[in-house]
Amino acid sequence: MLLARLAPAIFVLLWSTGWVVAKYAAFFADPLTFLALRYSFAILLFIGFCAVTGARWPRSWSVVGHAIVSGILLHGLYLGAVWWAIGEGVPAAISGIIAGLQPLMTAAVAPFLISENLSRQQRLGLMLGFSGIALAVLPKVLAIDTEFHLLPVVINVLGMGAVTYGTLYQKRHLQTGDIRAIAALQYVGALVVTLPLALMLEEMHVSWNLELVAALAWSVLGLSMGAIALLLYLIRRGQVSRAASLIYLVPPLAAVQAALFFGEALTWPMIIGTIIAVTGVYLTNRKAGNEALPQEQAGKPAVV
Template structure:
């Protein structure tokens, strides 16, 4: 099986564990402080890999700046915003629904920024993905206390902004970073993420992190499984295919998290979640299947 076929499924599996590791780490660390450590370790690891393997750094100043700027969007504003919003009380189901809007926003923006055009089947796949995710999540939203949503207005707006940031970051990556070694680019992107979360952590958090077995394991998986392997897969997918196709994989993440939470924590896996997941899978297949794209 080729990497082109394996990469999407592996990316979804790894990326979905980010929600699980956040649950393990949250009792022991402030979210932006945890991310500051994670980005520092990830950047250091990529820099070591780049030097040891003698990979090429960007050859121009613009290349360095584009790599850092994409990290601001993909890591700093996106992960920082989502983790902070959840820490402030945004329910995971609401955050997942907001994140699911990314493929639609990416597909709408891509034609204007990178000249992509989607086929009718790809458009249908994106809409089916959103519909399936709605089937899986909306019943849970209807059960929420309205007062809870009112008190979480600012965190909700931050979460929406974070979703917009990762959509823009995906397109930015496709537009400006089609060349260059992915190891060097990824390391510089984590520098960009650090430049966002560290100052914010200093300003708004007590910067608490308790190092114990649970937090160390959470950090190790965040750096190795998420920041190293899954991000390299995402950058690979963006470079090899359409940004809208790569973004459509986001639809699979919340259902995957639901299944993992059911298995690991005994959380309920309802019939709407199962039905919605099947619709999501079909929608993602339509969006990602090999077709001739009209440009």
């Protein structure tokens, strides 16, 4: 079946557009305000999707609570950090490269949170991965002008910490349940934290025009709905590992898209650093002998 063969690549391509959309949407709306709108529409559409497809809602309030908390981490804090950082001037290409930290950070904390021992190959992969990210990002940070601050880059990195912990939290507390209903509740959690932050930190500026509507439609339908629907399809068919094997292409894809749409420069440190980081991520999650970091521990892709 054609869809079965193409679904992993389509999912990763959709996922990589998230950083471009974040950069584009910042021209027309405050980042957190835009995300609050996106989550609101996503909640309504997911509720409708669950009703049409007969999804089973959790009967335990503890499961509801865990789903909401995981949504706060995976969508609210993670995307809020990434979108706010891009809105504050972090290049979309740099933010996409920083996103490569997520599987590395998950592997790094796995020994402490889920007692997963790392092999020598995986430790080498971690070293290469973080070195590659540093090579790609630091020259850009050191060359920034006085109007740009380091804080947005730090917030962007902290967002990777949120999605890393959120991934492990979901693995620990959400082993069962209808993933369609869980996804809907996760967007509720995302809205619960994003809307107050938007009220506190932004003027909630929105310039309603065709471009904003297009960006919102793509964010909701293409990313929040389309990418998640493909992920559900891959999970159902047991093909998540195929999508995960293509995750290494996301940072360079995001950088190329940022260069095409916004003219962001692709410098040699970015290119070489990305290659080193991708190699490190590959080694960290690659099977070594008969052992490997299980895919669910390596981290479910976080959709931007």
